[in-house]
Amino acid sequence: MEIAFYLSGLVAVLATVGVITGTSPVHAVVYLIVSLIAVAMVFFALGAPFAGALEIIVYAGAIMVLFVFVVMMLNLRPDAERELTWTHPRYWLGPSLLALVLLGALLALLRQGGVSEVIDGELLTARAVGLTLFGPWLMVVELAAILLLAALVTASHVGRRSNPLNRKMSGNRNRGGTP
Amino acid sequence: MNWWTPELAAILWGMFQALVILLGAVLLGAALTVVERRLLGLWQDRYGPNRVGPFGTLQLIADMLKIFFKEDWIPPFADWPLFVLAPIIAFASLLLSFVIIPITPGWGVADMHIGLLFFLAMAGINVYAVLLGGWASGNKYALLGALRASAQTLSYEVFMGLSLMGVVALAGSFNMRDIVNAQEGLWFIIPQFFGFATFFIAGVAVTHRHPFDQPEAEQELADGYHIEYSGMKFGMFFIGEYVGMVLVSALIVTLFFGGWHGPWLPPILWFAIKTGFFLMLFILLRASLPRPRYDRVMSFGWKVCLPLTLINLLATGAVMLLVGG
Numbered sequence: 001m002e003i004a005f006y007l008s009g010l011v012a013v014l015a016t017v018g019v020i021t022g023t024s025p026v027h028a029v030v031y032l033i034v035s036l037i038a039v040a041m042v043f044f045a046l047g048a049p050f051a052g053a054l055e056i057i058v059y060a061g062a063i064m065v066l067f068v069f070v071v072m073m074l075n076l077r078p079d080a081e082r083e084l085t086w087t088h089p090r091y092w093l094g095p096s097l098l099a100l101v102l103l104g105a106l107l108a109l110l111r112q113g114g115v116s117e118v119i120d121g122e123l124l125t126a127r128a129v130g131l132t133l134f135g136p137w138l139m140v141v142e143l144a145a146i147l148l149l150a151a152l153v154t155a156s157h158v159g160r161r162s163n164p165l166n167r168k169m170s171g172n173r174n175r176g177g178t179p
Numbered sequence: 180m181n182w183w184t185p186e187l188a189a190i191l192w193g194m195f196q197a198l199v200i201l202l203g204a205v206l207l208g209a210a211l212t213v214v215e216r217r218l219l220g221l222w223q224d225r226y227g228p229n230r231v232g233p234f235g236t237l238q239l240i241a242d243m244l245k246i247f248f249k250e251d252w253i254p255p256f257a258d259w260p261l262f263v264l265a266p267i268i269a270f271a272s273l274l275l276s277f278v279i280i281p282i283t284p285g286w287g288v289a290d291m292h293i294g295l296l297f298f299l300a301m302a303g304i305n306v307y308a309v310l311l312g313g314w315a316s317g318n319k320y321a322l323l324g325a326l327r328a329s330a331q332t333l334s335y336e337v338f339m340g341l342s343l344m345g346v347v348a349l350a351g352s353f354n355m356r357d358i359v360n361a362q363e364g365l366w367f368i369i370p371q372f373f374g375f376a377t378f379f380i381a382g383v384a385v386t387h388r389h390p391f392d393q394p395e396a397e398q399e400l401a402d403g404y405h406i407e408y409s410g411m412k413f414g415m416f417f418i419g420e421y422v423g424m425v426l427v428s429a430l431i432v433t434l435f436f437g438g439w440h441g442p443w444l445p446p447i448l449w450f451a452i453k454t455g456f457f458l459m460l461f462i463l464l465r466a467s468l469p470r471p472r473y474d475r476v477m478s479f480g481w482k483v484c485l486p487l488t489l490i491n492l493l494a495t496g497a498v499m500l501l502v503g504g
Contacts, residue, residue, distance in 0.1 A: 030261065037304075049291065062333065065307070068314075069310070072314045
């Protein structure tokens with residue numbers, strides 16, 4: 001399993017580099033999907049197939065579809081000139097410093113050891129995940145559920161047809177729909 | 180002969196099974212293209228393809244020859260990497276899902292304990308085939324078809340997963356073999372009728388079969404997302420659709436109709452008979468139903484099927500708690 005772990009890790013890193021270096025937005029999003037699938041493979045190799053399957057279903061299968069959808073609708077073409085203006089230090093200096101701090105923290109953590117204990121083939125089943133979520137972490141699950149419900153209610157309020165804001169924006173295009 | 184160990188024999192036997200199941204699925208998908216046209220002819224009171232070979236049985240070979248020798252054209256305005264990638268995803272993602280289906284007690288490719296989730300993951304990836312194919316073609320009909328397809332598939336995948344959770348709760352496992360074994364006494368179609376009904380609808384919608392074929396509606400979109408495809412790339416989209424039909428039929432049989440279980444006949448025959456029945460049902464649906472309007476399809480999914488699956492899941496949980504103590 002170790003070779004699968006390293007191979008899929010490599011694919012994830014390369015695909016993520018592809019996301020950053022690509023100039024075509026749709027290609028970048030496709031690289032991101034490949035990266036997510038590779039991360040799911042890493043989960044499989046680590047003995048957590050449930051997490052891997054959920055990664056593909058939720059991230060690659062649902063969220064990224066919306067990304068592709070939006071990028072497709074914007075109809076962006078590769079724009080190398082505009083990309084060049086974004087390489088000005090003003091844009092990347094701050095985030096790079098912050099990422100450097102994170103890298104330092106990561107390296108310090110790796111130096112402390114205990115890394116070899118991470119890769120073991122213990123299989124994490126769906127039952128075990130469910131029992132943990134709805135046992136000790138029940139409160140967190142319920143809080144997340146309330147947050148999502150609030151987001152859902154907000155979205156349905158913003159998107160409803162009788163909303164005056166919505167009507168003004170879409171004009172009379174909705175006339176053909178259900179009365 | 181000391182390299183011939185039982186482990187090697189087991190590996191080779193497993194590979195042989197995988198190969199047979201792979202070829203079987205592809206060939207069945209290809210053969211269905213002709214079977215469907217003959218059956219449509221029968222039900223619509225016309226002949227259908229009956230010229231090539233006895234009763235048109237060799238039509239498949241004629242179609243294959245034609246599709247192989249067609250010019251494989253990539254439009255100059257297309258985005259070629261994604262244009263090539265899309266049919267591969269369409270074909271491979273559905274074909275990969277066959278690894279989880281246990282055909283008989285001894286036959287099946289992989290016995291994963293996340294079985295059902297693997298299918299849902301592959302169905303999720305399958306959306307990209309249509310989405311990327313439609314965008315990469317650089318054609319507005321293709322793009323419209325891709326937009327419809329992605330919205331439809333996303334909506335119907337939500338309750339497709341939920342409709343199966345009742346089965347998972349009853350069997351206590353995502354593993355397909357455990358699910359089949361749990362149906363030894365009673366097929367899940369009886370306690371999970373609403374789960375079956377919604378899964379069947381979702382299965383038809385996810386494979387873009389009639390009456391949920393708005394993404395490729397000929398009359399409105401001139402074939403939708405695969406309008407620019409020709410030759411074998413179109414063939415992969417086309418066969419992929421039929422492979423999807425076989426897959427959904429096999430899944431329905433495994434999840435709701437007891438898989439290989441049945442009296443008198445051997446398990447493989449029972450599996451084949453049940454799967455064949457659902458394949459015929461797919462074709463009969465196409466022969467008999469008109470295509471609904473697109474917004475009706477969407478609101479049916481969200482306002483009827485989704486609440487139905489949620490109530491079904493709640494009721495299943497409540498009954499299981501009451502009966503189980």
